[in-house]
Structures are given as structure tokens and as C-alpha cells.
Amino acid sequence: MFAVLKQSLRALSANKARTTLTTLGIVIGIATVILVLSAGAGFRSLIDAQVAAFGSNTLFIETRVPATTKQRAASGDNAYNQGALGVVINTLKDRDLQEIKKIPNVVNDYAMVTGQAVASYRDNQKNALFYGSTAERFEIDKHTLKAGRFYTAAEDVGAAQVAVLGSSLAKNLFNQDDPLGKLIRYGTLNFQVIGVYKPQGDITGVANDAVYIPMNTAQHKMLGIDHFSFVIVQVADIKRADETANQIKLLLRSNHDILSPEKDDFIVQTQAEALATFNTIFGGITILLIAIAAISLIVGGVGIMNIMYVVVTERTAEIGLKKAIGATNKDILREFLTEAVLVTVLGGILGIMLGALLGYVVSIIATAAGLEWAFVVPFNAIALAVAVSATIGIGFGVLPARSAARLDPIEALRYE
């Protein structure tokens, strides 16, 4: 077997340029597969980090404009067109928050409102989003601080003008200075900076640029409202999340005097649901990309078959000689198959390296963009790539190899 391998290697190295070009199709195909799987794993790590940060055992309650028949016909059932329509749902209130907390499976919950204002410190200015939330946020949200502390429930009740800054915003406003204890101008008010977040992975990219302030401060001093936009609920047993979500729906419908589910002015979403939606879309995209890579692999395989036929013709005299000195059809078949598999596996290995390199570049770019993106080349992706390339070698090499094995030795010996 070793001698056969040595022969094949010699044959391949005799025509390096051709061997390289032949493998190119396989290299590109395998590199694409590896890149897709590697970037996919990276993206998944990002999503996992997000889920872990919010706590995987959470439910989201979001306000939503109930669609009238007319709206549904015009724009579909869209929860996000409330701003455009000028309709604000103001029914989600503190009473809801307190009563949700009493549902058996619920451990904790907090409410959130958002808005936007200009933040400035000395000469530095930045337009920044704010998240106003109750102090329980910090018991549920697992993102930790780089420096300082969170605000307390007492500060929330007192509508204190204190703020925790996202990491990028802190850098933009303070450069090298220590932000802790400093006063910033935010909107028309002064806030004391009491904490700075660590950089956090976030697909929306806004979390690191945001200002985090107490709920009452946001509601009464910034927005002038007394309702919430979101409520985030932490549950004890995620397996019972659907049941809990139903209990919340019933509670909110009774509190908001809603008679039919169609008129709901809120939606309750579980992390599991969000994750399932994500997985469906993500799986579809992965399959699509791998299908495209498969086309490249098939084209590469046909290229290999083509070259192998040329090689058989070129080496007709050699095949004749080998048969004359005792090579059986099986021996010749094995030699040519070995050569074809060697080409494809070589292409596969180059493809794995190229794909991994590209995946690494993607991870660097993603990390530079502030995402918690892990560089991973899944082991089963490598195993898959090697297996696929060897299979292509056998699959597309078998016809030329068979035509070589079946050559008539007398004819082949005469061939010049």
C-alpha cells in the first residue's frame, strides 16, 4: 500500500501545476463548507452569549398595537408600526409588573422604557439611547460592570439622576478619564455616573452605546409617562414557560379589559420561541450555503474525472507494461483510485485550511465590531470535509480508473 501511495505521489508531483488547478474546485468547495460551519458556530456562540446574558429562562412582554381589520389588510400584522401610526399603547403599568411577580413560576421581573437624548461631557457629545428600568434588572441581566455599581431600588423610587454607561459611550465621552462620580449632561438634566458596563456582545450593537437609568427617572423626568414598553420576566422552570406565558396573557387581558386574544395590546415571547425561530432561519441559511458549496464540489469532481481520463490516456503504455509484468485489473484500479483520492483529499486539506483562515478573519472582524464571537472550526466539519473529498475522489475517479484497468495490455504496450 505504501509503495502504491509513493507511486501516486510521484505521478502527482510530476505535474504540479495541473494537480494544483485540478484541486482548485475541491479547495473552494471545501473551504466554503468549512467557512459556513465555522462562521455558523461563531454566530451561534454569539447568540448563546446573548441568551445567557439575558438569562435563558426569561419571557419578554412587549406592547403591541392591536391590528384592526383595515390595518391588517394594509400592512399585515405588524407590531412595530405603532410609531408610524402615531398610536402609543400606554396600558402596561406598574400594577401589571407587581401582579406578574405573584404568578407561581415567576421568580422576578423588571420593566423597561427606552428613549433617546444627547449625552455630553465637556466637549464630547454623543446621541445615545437610554434604557430606564427598575432595579431588579440587575438581578436578572447578567452583564457585569467594569467599574462602579448599579443603581438601587431606593434610587429608583427617588428618581435619582444617576446613570450606568455602556462601555463604548463611556470611552467616547471620557476618553482616558475615569467616568466614576463625574456629572454628564443628558438631555436637559445632569446625571452622576455611578457605573460602567463591560463590553457586551450584542447583535443590535446599541447596548454598548446606551445609558442605563432608573425607571422613575426615565418615566417622569425624561419621558413624562407612567407606562412601560417592555417587561422582562424570569421564570423558575423554563419547561413551564408556555404555561406561565398563558397565565401572564390572561392576567394582562383582565387588567387591560381585553375580551378576545385578537385585541391583545401586548405579546408574550419566550426565549425558547425566539431561539426556535432563530434556529429555523439559521438552519435554512446553513443548508442553502452548503448546497451552493456542494455545486462547487460537484464541478470540482467533474474536473478531477476529466483530468483522470487524460492521465489514463497519457499513461496507456505504462498501464500496458504494468499489466505485462503482472499487475491485475484490481491493482491498476487501485492505483488510479488512490491517485484520484489523493488529489481530492489534498484539495480537502487545503480547503479546510483556507476555510478556517477565512473563518478566523470573520471572527476578527466580528470581535472588532464588539461582538462576543468565538472562532471555532467544529471537529465534525473537518471530518465531514475529509470524508466528502475522499468520497468525491472515489466517486469521480472510479470511471477513469475502470477504463484504465480494462485496457488491453497488448494494445496498451503498442501505444506511443
Next chain:
Amino acid sequence: MSLIRVENLAKEYVNGEVVTPVLRGVSFTVEPGEFVAIMGPSGSGKSTLMHILSFLDRPSTGRYEFEGLDTSEFSDEYLAGLRNERVGFVFQSFNLLARTSVLDNVKLPLLYSRVKKSETLAKEALAAVGLSHRLDYFTNQISGGEKQRVAIARALVNNPAVLFADEPTGNLDSKSGNTVMQILQNLNDQGRTIILVTHEQETARHARRILRVKDGAILADERVLDRVLAFSDKELVK
């Protein structure tokens, strides 16, 4: 027991409706240790005869016994094994592997017989043709005469019962040709059976016996009385 015994051997090629007879009932025997030249003009059927004798082809009718066994019952795979272990080939155009060392060329038949000590055997065979100093040369780096001697070493490496030489001097100048013929004569003197195929009377006279073939039949089967002995060149051949 004769090494080779053919009886009424015939071969015809069928191409559609046209039947071309190439051999029309050939009979003879070859004993171990003989040096036979099969001689005839091109198209006489001498090559076809050699192909059948060396298991590259099968006869249409007639009987071919090799070492006392009827070859018609042998499978293709068994015939490949016979070609590998019982016969050796030397061709007019050498048929060495390009981009391959002299040593690896000689080891090639042992690859197919899966012999373990191929290195030693190949070196011995190359020593027998006086090429121990060329082991690591590539086949495109040596002369035509040396190439044919590599081919002879390759034919001998499995210690075959019979060596087939098909126009072995056809592509060589007279000096190299002489050396090759001398090696063949030496091998025969040491007891190796040799069957030489040629169209030249001069080359055939190096053998001890000539089978004259014409139009697919044996015209004459004669002892060589005025045998040519290739001149001795101690520099090239031990």
C-alpha cells in the same frame, strides 16, 4: 517435461464479418534452458505467438501447456500471476517508468507479487546486468543500452522460468545491441530459458534454435549452426 508445449495453436481476429487468421495451427515444444529465436517478417504472426506464449493473449483454438499444465483453464488473475512470477519481458522500447529511479523500476514487479525483500532482490538483479552504479539515476538520465539492461534486470527480478525478448536490440546502436545480446547469451549459459522475437536473421543467429514463422505458420524449426557470439566486454558485463 517440456517447459512449453503448443499443439495446433491458432488465433484469428474477428472484425464484424471479416475473419483474419493470424496463426494457423502451430505446434512445437521448448525445453528448459533453450535459447529460441522466433523469426519472421512483420505480419507473420510472430508477435501474436509471443503474446500467447507469455500469457498476454489467449489462443482461439489449440492447446498450450506451460510447465505441464493446460493454460486454457487459467483465470485472468492467475495469468497475471504467471506473467508476474514465471515470465519476464524485455521490449523494443524499454517501457521503463519515467521520473522513476532505476532501482524503483526494477522493484516494480515485486510490488505486484507483494515480495517483502524487494530492495535486495532488485539490487542483485541490477548487479547481474552490471548497473550497480546507477541505482539512484532516473531513467531519463541513462543511455539506451543502459535502459535495456535495466529492463532485463526488471525481467529477471522475480527469477522467471522464461525470458521473452521482443526485438530487444531494435532501438539500440550496434555496440549497445551487442552488449544486450551478450547478457542474454550469458543468462542462457547459466541455464535461463530465453525466447527472442526478431525479424533480423543476424539477431536471430545469437540463439541456439530458430523458429521461422511466415503467414501464421512455422516454415522451419532449425538448430543454429553458425551461432554469433556477442563480443565480450568485461567493462560492461561481469
